[in-house]
Amino acid sequence: MGAPATAPRVRQVVEAAVTGAGLLLDGLEVAGSGRSTVVRVVVDLVDDDAGTLDLDRVGDVTRAVSDALDAADVLPGAYTLEVGSPGAERPLTAARHWRRAQGRTVVVRLTDGRTLSGRLEQVADGDAPSLVVVPVTAPGKGRRPVQGAPVTLAWDDVRGARVQVDLAAVRDDETDDDAGPRDGAGRG
DSSP, X not given: OOOTTTHHHHHHHXXXXXXXXXXXXXXXXXXXXXXXXXXXXXEEEOTTOXXXXXXXXXXXXXXXXXXXXXXXXXXXXXXXXXXXXXXXXXXXXXXXXHHHTTTSEEEEEETTSOEEEEEEEEEOSSSSOOEEEEEXXXXXXXXXXXXXXXXXXXXXXXXXXXXXXOOHHHHHHHHTOOSSOOSSOOOO
16 A cells, blocks of 8 residues: 555545546555556446446546546656456445346355355345345256256355356357357457
8 A cells, every 4th residue: 555644535535536427436556656656446336327337437437536636636756547347257245246246147155165156136125135046057068057946145144256257148149140250359
């Protein structure tokens, strides 16, 4: 972390800029000093934002944070600013993360050592909500995944969890489309 006296002031300036841009400050790190100072900012959507955190919004908040840091002059000299999102396979550490992930595939590590993978179907209200996950197992190549009975989990039974990117759904959609090769090339 940067100098202890500047860290709270940097947080205050960055948080105000991020909030002003309509986003939520999810993480902040100030590392190094002098010309090698790096400010890493992780932003996320606020709970009631139904939009997406696309490159345009990240670019807008990056400019807002940069302008705010420069105007407040809280970091002496030059610094490198890195702004990003929590990522596609974000850890689920807060109730708001779980709510945003509803309908997506999650991998949950339980306190008893078991792991549960499936679609997050329901998240109750509150800061420590119960969760309903529908287990999904892949029986093998070329076969459709099999859904199990919904499992209700207590918040205290979860040791850790993260969203899992499910490319099988994309592949299934592509096999139904006669639009040409599937090499990842963009379409015109």
